[in-house]
Amino acid sequence: MNLRTPLGDEVLDLRAGDTVTLSGTIYTARDEAHLRMMEEGIPFDPEGAAIYHCGPVVQDGRLVVAGPTTSARMDALTGFLIDAGVRALVGKGGMGPEVVDELRGRGVYLALTGGCAALAAARMSLSGVYFEDLGMAEAVWVIEADRLPLTVGIDAHGGDIFHAVREKAKTQFHQRFNIR
């Protein structure tokens, strides 16, 4: 499926493991930006928005590279965004059980391949910035994305591919090393 922001109920049809592309406006946010938005409010229209967990390298108003950062750092900071209408979180490594619950019936988590910073930047252009005082890595950059290649990591029905893989790994480990 090819998704375009602002997102709506089409995200509810997705299932963990599906391949999608995402186009349109997305907003970067890491730890500091989440804290600032909780305090001062969201500086963009959150209805149907996509948040990108990313601290890019920006030089002379141009995105040099912009791969995903570890999403789990934002586990406890994400609920208010979903409540405000955010429909998609984009990042790497998956998120905790509280976020899986928050996304139920409302939105999805989309995984972008970690380390693929040149690939991501090749499909993005910079169109604005909020909270620039937070610094290059922590500011909210407004990005126009063109067909980002993503995997649905967590769907709106409690499906969580990362959790399933972790549980399987635990079983394998215990079997192989005879741990009861």
Added chain:
Amino acid sequence: MMVNPVDPALSSALADATEKALREAEIRLPSDVLAALRRAAAVERDGIARREFENILENIALAEERQVPICQDTGVPVVYLTLPPDVALSPAIFEGIREGVQRATTTIPLRPNVVDPLTRKNTGDNTGTGMPAVHVTPGDRLTVTVLPKGAGSENASRIGMLLPSQAGDIPRFVAETMLIAGGKPCPPVFLGVGIGGTFDMAAALAKEALLLPVDTMDDYEQEICDAVNALGIGPMGLGGDTTALSVKVKRADCHTASLPVAVNVQCWACRRAIVEVER
């Protein structure tokens, strides 16, 4: 002839070599690393994992085409220096390396990643107290090897002071390290394992093991690699056949009463480059 230890030309040559090595490492993966990724991509059976490999390989090609870093986490600079007998170890050498890192930060560019450990204040140029980390060994030629180390994989690294009776548990310790890490260190990973020595030496050996070519594994390394891949964590923790691309082990003798084991986790972007200093 002994080179003057305060020779500014030597310092400048080291800065040039360091900058050049960082540029090479950040933009282009070594051929053995690339070959390991391609081999694994060709045999991976999981559909999602295959797509992750496609993205990784496209990203590697795009970084070279656009002459930009492979990953936005451009790491912290770890430097290995070999010193021939006619070059004295002097402050000029460390100054040169530091200058090379500072220059590379602007010219490549690199993300400034080095901060004070407690105040978290960023130094802005990827140098600071103890940074870059420089390791010196004697050699035939004056060379600079860089290993820019990203935080995602470094944070998943682990050290254990095992009991002498637990030598057989080393594969389990390594596999457990990846079980705990899951998708966080950006698998498929390369694992450097240091066995023996002292607490600090085991960690140093584990990192040095990441400098070894990854196109061969001995039986012991293969056994550990198989144990890790049996977990099925897969690229990015999304599941698949490939969790580790290689395991390399370095050993040192140790105290009869101890068995230090260190695992240094390296993401798929195993960035390293060596440059001979022109002098």
